[in-house]
Amino acid sequence: MHSTRIERVPDAASPAQILDLLDEVYYYLGAGGELLQWNERLPEVTGYSHDAIEEMSATDFFVSEDRARIREAISTVVSDGREVTVEAYFLTSDGERIPYEFVAKPVVEGGETRGLIGIGRDITDRQERKHELRRLENAVKHxxxxxxxxxxxxxxxxxxxxxxxxxxxxxxxxxxxxxxxxxxxxxxxxxxxxxxxxxxxxxxxxxxxxxxxxxxxxxxxxxxxxxxxxxxxxxxxxxxxxxxITGRKLREQQLEVFNRILRHNLRNKGSVVIGSADTLAESTGEETHRERLETIRESMQSLIDLSKKARDAGDLLTGVLDGGATCELLPALERIRADVLSSYPEADISIAGEPAPTRRVNARVTPAFHELIENAVKHADGATARVDVAVTTDATTATVRIADDGAGIPPQDRHAIENGTEEPLSHSSGIGLWLTNWLVAYAGGDIRIDVSDRGTTVEVTVPYSEEDPPEASSATDLDCRRR
The missing domain is CATH 3.30.450.20 (PAS domain)
Structure with a gap:
């Protein structure tokens, strides 16, 4: 196929020179689709030399799946004498695919279409935007x-x-x-x-x-x-x-009603059961009967206490999880130690460790430490409960190690603390232990438990927190205490 290269006129602003300055590809095709003229942008984009371009047809520049559409577009311009716009991929000399939009207009002489002239624009950015919009639309749609x-x-x-x-x-x-x-x-x-x-x-x-x-x-x-x-x-x-969130709101309302009714009835009916057991115990002379009534009384009181603890745990979670305060760890543990000793004055609780005073932890974990230390004291062997609390730190975390000489945490309770789940036939009896798991998880920490003949060791590792913002400092001392 014969091609005519655009001649350059170095001393004048010729149309050819102006065309060479375009960012778009300029082309002129004959009525049969042969490539007659082009600007410098064509070899720059495709990587083909002028000599190679002279030997190529118009469709040779495109990927195979687009060539039929290019031929159809050329035929439409020539036969119908109207402007056509078509998108197609240039296939460069090194195999790269570049999306282009081509606009072609007929060249008419004496009422007859002699060829077509047009430009091609790189639409890579447009294609990427369209792709992103399609992805966004698809994401929103689904x-x-x-x-x-x-x-x-x-x-x-x-x-x-x-x-x-x-x-x-x-x-x-x-x-x-x-x-x-x-x-x-x-x-x-x-x-x-x-x-x-x-x-x-x-x-x-x-x-x-x-x-x-x-x-x-x-x-x-x-x-x-x-x-x-x-x-x-x-x-x-x-x-x-x-x-x-309709379903969630309904479930929350149902749980609130069920819990309120359960706690109310358990407290009131339980008090009646305890009172009746006390009355019967006073009126019977049989030691066996008094022992059984005492068992009834203790079991009922345990259920009432459990109900109260469940309510307190719910209130604690609501309050602590809404806060964003942080604590200095050792002072918080010292306050917990004093609080536990006020209830168990015979206990021996030691605290060791010197984390940097400027490093703070999320205040949400302090009730968890209280629960673990108190639990260790309550289940210790011997007349005097001994609990050793040690704090170690690294660059990003603090680890609190709570060791006791008690009988150990039951397997089902350990499972609740470490994994946050219950076995189908083995349920944790400790609401406080569930609370510990939730609070440590919310603070981004983890719990490890080791049970041996010497006792139980619980290690809680939590990340350091940022300093309290000024407006939160007044709430820090309150949030660092067990509520």
Missing amino acids: AGHAVVITDADGVIEYVNPAFERIAGYTREQAVGETPRILKSGNHSEEFYEDLWGTILDGEVWNGEVVNRRRSGERYTVNQTIAPIRGHDGTIEGFVSIQDD
């Missing part, structure tokens, strides 16, 4: 949370399938409406004014909202709304992510 996108006035522009499933509105029914279609009447106007005031100020709003499905059923979501900003920083719209 997300389990409802996603709603609105314009700056709150008119819905997009909802994902999870929203359709949760709210009961199809995409067609929701787009063009506002989120007021979900309004349940459970919230005051002040609630919505605060919400809108937050997001219009460019801030992110988060909270629980009671919505109403299209069927009229109410449901609760944990909702986050964030502004979408344009290139100039102005708010162009909002995106809302809604997590349906």
Whole structure:
């Protein structure tokens, strides 16, 4: 095929020189698709020399799967005399694939199409953006949370399938409406004014909202709304992510009711059982009967105490987990030692170790240390309970080693502490031990237990925490004590 290279005119600003300055590929094809002219961008992009290009047809520059579309585009321009845009991949001399968009217009002389002329633009960045948008769209489409996108006035522009499933509105029914279609009447106007005031100020709003499905059923979501900003920083719209927590809220309410009723009835009925046992014990002369009644009394009192401890553990978790305070470890352990000795004055509790005073740990773990030290004292062998507490540190963590000479923690309780699970036929009896596991886990630490003939050793390793911010310092001493 004959090709004509664009001639260069060194002393004048010729059209050829201007074309060579373009970032786009310029080309001129004959009516049969033969390559007649091109600018310097073509060899720069493809890696082919001018001599090699003169021997190539227009379709030779493209990957095999795109060549039929290139031929069809050329035929359309020549036969129909109209502009055509087509995307295809250049195949360079070293095998690289580069996405390009080609625009071709007919060259008409005397009413007859003599060829076509056009340019090709590198669309790599555009393709990457499209790919990212497709990935994002696919992620949003398959997300389990409802996603709603609105314009700056709150008119819905997009909802994902999870929203359709949760709210009961199809995409067609929701787009063009506002989120007021979900309004349940459970919230005051002040609630919505605060919400809108937050997001219009460019801030992110988060909270629980009671919505109403299209069927009229109410449901609760944990909702986050964030502004979408344009290139100039102005708010162009909002995106809302809604997590349906209706089932969780219902379970929490059920547990709260069941626990309250159980504790109330256990306390009241248990007191009746204990009182009746005491009355019977006083009226009977049989030693065997008194022993059995005492067993009934002790067992009932144990259940009442267990119920109280479960309530206290729940209150403790709620309070401690909401806080962000930190503690100096040794002073916190000394306070725990004093507290345990006030209840068990005959115990012998020693504390050793000198961690750097500026290194602090999460205050959430201090109730766990209290539980472990008190548990060691209560289950010690001999008349005097001896518990040795040792603190060691490294660059990032502190380890508290609690050793006693007692009979050891039962296997089912060890399993609860170390793994946070129970065997189907072996349940932990210690709420305090479960509490220990939860608190240490929340603080990012771990627990190891060693039981031998000499007693039990529990090691708790926790990471250091950052210093308390100024506003948290007043709460530190309180949070470092067992509540």
